[in-house]
Amino acid sequence: MNVSPKRLLLVVPGNQHPEHLQDLLEAEDWQVDQRSVMEAFPVSQCDQYQVIVIEPSIDGEAEVMRLLEHCPEYSSAVILPILRDPSPQGVVNLIRSGVVDVLLPPFTDHEFIETVNRVAGHKNLYLENLSYSDELEKTNRELRESLNILRMDQLAGRQVQKSLLPRSPLNYGEYEIAYRIIPSLYLSGDFVGFNVVLDRFVLFYLADVSGHGASSAFVTILLRFMLRRILNRHTNQNDIKALSRAPEGFMEYVNRQLIATxxxxxxxxxxxxxxxxxxxxxxxxxxxxPMPIFVAGGDARFLPGKGKPIGFFEDTTWEVQEIALPKTFSLHVVSDGLLEALPGDTLKAKEAHLLDLVARKGESHDPLCEALGLNDIGEAADDISILSVFRRSSS
Incomplete structure (x- = not known):
């Protein structure tokens, strides 16, 4: 392994020849350059030296201070002055100006070499820190650029996702469908969809994809196009029989397509x-x-039903439930992210609180969202969604 040579600059008064100090340093494998104080103005490429030992003349610390003031290049090297009878304030001023240590005669050969080797470590540490600082600054700059690109991509993706969501509310005859989605990030893993098909069938869904971010948002977009493909086929074929059985087979179709991706x-x-x-x-x-909440005649209850998540097993099937609808009702579907925003220490307590709020405020979408505190959520821990279906009899 190649080891960088240890280089030292020895600055002495013009009338002195410190061969003894130079011999000591060379015995410790130091490469020594010597200059008089006057010759040291200025020193080019002084960062090549690990240590600069300065032995001023009578003027002591003041001479070292002048050297530092007139030669800013010295600030990149480790300065070690040899001072005779310095004042305490003078030493303080030198330390504040960047001097690492001070040698006070008399000192032994061992003390001199030990001090030089110790302050040399400061230069190595300085260079390492400088290198780390440069690398850190470069890394931070690249990170900021990457985060900015990611943020722009996420914003663009959010706009695409929002453009695929249906307009809210949808009013069709006695029916109204409305929703609210509060994403935890730019992109949401929650998605809703609803359509009126052949002026007879109102189809709707709420999906909550596992995880967050771009991959989950991609699945919601894929889901939207799956539904669009199915609707286009049945609509173009005027397939009343298939639509009257909906959503039979829909979960199974989405399951197969999702696993295939x-x-x-x-x-x-x-x-x-x-x-x-x-x-x-x-x-x-x-x-x-939680299960969807059905409200009719002043009574609110969770709908019955169960089924496995989509995307795990290819042969999974889902049972279709069926209920007759009264003249006036409302149906509310929420994602599990809402549970984290509700009061209560247990799931049962949160669901009871949700059921009570929906029973009292579930006749209209906006008042219900306000009662649930959705208007006051700044940053959601998880995506929060609510889809509401209303029927208001005109008779």
Whole structure:
């Protein structure tokens, strides 16, 4: 391994020839350059020296101070003055100006060499810190640039994701559908969708993809195009029979497609379909928590149903539940991120609080969001979503 030579500059009065000091240093493998004090103005490339030993003449510390003031190049080297009868204030001034240590005669040969070797370590440490500082500054600059690029990409992705969400609210006859999504990051793993198909079927879903960020947001976009493909096929074929069975087979289709992507993502979902002619609600549940809340006649209750998350097992099936709808009702689906924002120490307490709020404020979407505290959430720990379906009878 190549070792950098130890180089030292010895600055002495013009009438002195400190051969003894030079012999001591060379015996310790130091390469010594010698200059008189006058010749030392200025010293070019003085950063090549690890130590500069200065032995001034009668004027002592004042002479060293003048040398430092007139030669700023010396600030990159370790200065070791040899001072005779210095004043305490003079030593303090030298230390404040960058001097690392001071030698006070008389001193032994061992003390001289030991002091030179010790202050040389300061130069090595200075160079290492300078190198680390440069590397850190470069790394921080690259990190800031990368974060800025990432932020711009995330903002662009957020705009794409928002453009794929439906307009809220949707009003169709006696029905109104509204939603609110509060992402924990720029991109959200929560997504909602709803459509009126063939003027008869109201289809809607809320999905919560595992994780956060771009990969989860990508799945929500994929989910949206899956649903669009299915709707286009049934609409173009005027397939009333298939739509009347919706959402039968929808979870299974999404499950197969998601596993095929290899993204190793899973999601929870609630999907529902309302037949406007028969006033029937058909729905499926894929590990949705909390369960959707159905409000009718002043009574609020969680809908029954269960099912595994989507994205784990290819052969999973989901059961379709069916209920007859009254003339007036509301249905509210929330993601599990809302539970973290609700009071209560247990899941049961949080669900009881949610059920009570929905029973009292669930007749309209905006008042319910306000009662749930969604208007006051600055930074959410997890994505929070709520999807509400209302039927208000005109008779």
């Amino acid at each position: 290899g993204l190793e993502k899973h999601l929870t979902m609630f999907a529902g379909a309302i037949d406007l002619e028969t006033s029937l609600l058909r729905y499926t549940v894929a590990a949705q928590m």
